[in-house]
Amino acid sequence: MDFAFTEEQLLIQDVARRIAQEKIAPSAEHFDKVGEFPLDNIRLLGENGLMGIEVPAEYGGAGMDPVAYVLAMVEIAAGDAAHSTIMSVNNSLFCNGILTWGSEEQKQKYVRPIAEGSAIGAFALTEPQSGSDATAMRCKAVKQADGSFVINGKKSWITSGPVARYIVLFAMTDADKGARGITAFLIDTDKPGFHRGKTEPKLGIRASATCEIEFQDYLVAAEDVLGEEGQGFKIAMGVLDAGRIGIASQAIGIARAAYEKTLEYVKDRKAFGAPIGTFQMTQAKIADMKCKLDASLLLTLRAAWVKGQGQRFSNEAAMAKLTASEAAMWITHQAVQIHGGMGYSKEMPLERYFRDAKITEIYEGTSEIQRLVIARNETGLR
Numbered sequence: 569m570d571f572a573f574t575e576e577q578l579l580i581q582d583v584a585r586r587i588a589q590e591k592i593a594p595s596a597e598h599f600d601k602v603g604e605f606p607l608d609n610i611r612l613l614g615e616n617g618l619m620g621i622e623v624p625a626e627y628g629g630a631g632m633d634p635v636a637y638v639l640a641m642v643e644i645a646a647g648d649a650a651h652s653t654i655m656s657v658n659n660s661l662f663c664n665g666i667l668t669w670g671s672e673e674q675k676q677k678y679v680r681p682i683a684e685g686s687a688i689g690a691f692a693l694t695e696p697q698s699g700s701d702a703t704a705m706r707c708k709a710v711k712q713a714d715g716s717f718v719i720n721g722k723k724s725w726i727t728s729g730p731v732a733r734y735i736v737l738f739a740m741t742d743a744d745k746g747a748r749g750i751t752a753f754l755i756d757t758d759k760p761g762f763h764r765g766k767t768e769p770k771l772g773i774r775a776s777a778t779c780e781i782e783f784q785d786y787l788v789a790a791e792d793v794l795g796e797e798g799q800g801f802k803i804a805m806g807v808l809d810a811g812r813i814g815i816a817s818q819a820i821g822i823a824r825a826a827y828e829k830t831l832e833y834v835k836d837r838k839a840f841g842a843p844i845g846t847f848q849m850t851q852a853k854i855a856d857m858k859c860k861l862d863a864s865l866l867l868t869l870r871a872a873w874v875k876g877q878g879q880r881f882s883n884e885a886a887m888a889k890l891t892a893s894e895a896a897m898w899i900t901h902q903a904v905q906i907h908g909g910m911g912y913s914k915e916m917p918l919e920r921y922f923r924d925a926k927i928t929e930i931y932e933g934t935s936e937i938q939r940l941v942i943a944r945n946e947t948g949l950r
């Protein structure tokens with residue numbers, strides 16, 4: 569593993585940092601308050617190659633590697649977490665799966681508009697009764713004589729569901745086969761039989777729109793099946809391995825923003841005649857924040873590096889996501905504490921970072937599920 573970044577990686581990091589600091593961070597408070605989808609900013613990210621970082625140029629992307637993706641995600645998340653959620657779903661959950669398992673026609677039709685930022689993508693696995701236990705899904709796809717499928721059922725908590733043009737959907741095609749009876753489909757939300765529920769009011773990442781979606785006799789043509797019939801669960805899990813690198817990066821970005829504000833504050837704020845950063849109890853917090861931040865980044869870069877080598881990276885991604893999301897919760901908690909009353913005030917962004925950090929321990933597999941994945945990999949036991 570090389571600890572030096574390439575020119576290309578530094579370039580995309582710089583582009584992301586500039587957009588994050590000039591455009592996204594200044595509007596983050598507004599979008600958090602009104603809970604509105606930041607469509608113009610998302611288009612801008614797409615125009616700058618940030619919606620398809622690992623997508624080859626022939627399909628409209630930036631053609632870079634997973635390490636570049638981590639560096640860019642961290643910068644966007646440091647500007648605003650909600651923007652990075654939308655970016656993460658487009659990059660890792662939508663484009664990644666189609667690039668790995670899709671046909672040439674599917675890549676041209678579905679990946680290009682998302683990578684270019686002219687449309688939004690989504691990923692629909694969770695249902696009202698099945699989140700962690702994803703194979704307990706009930707959404708059903710019934711095969712017709714001509715190879716097409718008719719889909720009926722609900723999916724819940726779908727990020728970008730209220731605005732998505734295309735969705736990677738997982739549905740049960742053979743319930744008797746369990747995980748091996750799940751198939752992945754590419755959904756065009758403009759077609760009949762697709763319905764969106766109300767947008768969920770949330771604790772954090774409020775500008776990222778989330779809703780339930782429903783399929784009523786929705787027809788999918790045979791050419792819109794992603795991968796093979798029955799291969800859907802493996803596709804979902806493989807895509808989530810990549811997604812977890814994105815969420816780890818998001819957690820690092822949120823935590824870094826909280827840490828940087830804290831570093832400034834401990835030098836300025838005085839109590840008992842001295843800057844609060846001179847108190848040993850504050851210094852211990854600063855040291856622990858920095859260690860957790862860098863440990864998270866190193867684990868995340870390792871997961872990205874292993875992915876870039878073309879090797880299986882499920883365990884590395886789970887370790888990165890678990891460590892980074894719990895670090896982000898701890899760091900933002902301490903950042904609020906170090907800011908005292910101002911940490912609790914909406915006049916400063918600390919309370920938003922704290923609210924935004926929480927989701928990283930829940931979506932794309934809760935912390936308990938990451939521990940389960942790691943322990944199964946380490947022990948070989950189930």
Ligand code: CAA
Pocket residue numbers: 653657661691693694699700701702703727747748801802805806808809882931932933934937940941
């Ligand atoms: N890659 C490839 N294949 C995998 C895999 C991986 N990472 N993980 C499992 N599989 C395969 C297994 O090898 C197995 O294959 P066989 O049938 O050939 O043996 C099959 O999948 C079933 O695996 P398990 O028996 O391990 O399945 P399980 O039912 O015990 O579940 C789990 C495992 C890890 C708990 C999984 O269900 C899981 O990750 N749950 C969490 C769901 C999740 O993360 N949801 C996120 C939704 S998207 C989202 O949240 C987006 C957002 O917020 C923005």
Ligand code: FAD
Pocket residue numbers: 657690691692693694697698699700701724725726727728770778927930931932933934935936937940
């Ligand atoms: P449950 O699975 O019911 O879990 C409840 C609790 O039990 C958790 O603490 C969990 O860790 C614990 N638990 C469950 N099983 C075990 C076990 N075996 N061992 C130990 N503890 C366990 N899903 C999508 O498909 N697409 C999206 O775009 C998407 N976006 C989301 C956006 C937001 C804002 C949110 C909140 C969720 C989103 N999700 C999405 C769903 C998300 O992935 C699930 O919420 C998550 O996987 C947890 O599932 P659950 O909510 O059903 O909780």
